[in-house]
Amino acid sequence: MNVYEYIEKITDGATINEISERAGIVKSTLWRQIKNNTVSYENLIKIARSYGVNPITALVGVGAVTPQEALQGKMAGDLNDASETMLIEEVARRLHRNAIDADRPIVLNDFELAANDDNYRDAEGTTAEE
Structure with a gap:
C-alpha cells in the first residue's frame, strides 16, 4: 500500500486540507508530498x-519498517516489565490457543526444536558403497 492509500485509510478519507490542519502540517507541503507520493516519515508520524x-504501526503500514523490526527491543522490555502472573496468563493463553496438550511434559533438547519432530533422528546413517 502506498503512503497516500495508507493516509486515506487511517484518516477515513479526510481531505488533504483537513489532514494538514489536524496534523499541523503546512497545506502546500502536504499537497506536494502527496501529489509526488513522497510524504516524509516525519509528516506520516504527525498524521498518525x-x-x-501508533506511529510505529503507520511506518509498518507503508512498508518503511517490517513488523519484525518494529517488535525488536519491545518484546524484551515487555517481558522484563511483566509480572509473574502476567507471564503465566500469557503462557496459558498460548497453550489454549495452540491446543497444546498441557498434560504432557515439554521436552527441549540442546538442538533445534524441529529435531524433536524428526521421526528418523535415531536412525543410523548409511553411506553409499563404492
Missing part, C-alpha cells in the same frame, strides 16, 4: 498521531 494511530 493526530488520528490516534
Whole structure:
C-alpha cells in the first residue's frame, strides 16, 4: 500500500486540507508530498498521531519498517516489565490457543526444536558403497 492509500485509510478519507490542519502540517507541503507520493516519515508520524494511530504501526503500514523490526527491543522490555502472573496468563493463553496438550511434559533438547519432530533422528546413517 502506498503512503497516500495508507493516509486515506487511517484518516477515513479526510481531505488533504483537513489532514494538514489536524496534523499541523503546512497545506502546500502536504499537497506536494502527496501529489509526488513522497510524504516524509516525519509528516506520516504527525498524521498518525493526530488520528490516534501508533506511529510505529503507520511506518509498518507503508512498508518503511517490517513488523519484525518494529517488535525488536519491545518484546524484551515487555517481558522484563511483566509480572509473574502476567507471564503465566500469557503462557496459558498460548497453550489454549495452540491446543497444546498441557498434560504432557515439554521436552527441549540442546538442538533445534524441529529435531524433536524428526521421526528418523535415531536412525543410523548409511553411506553409499563404492
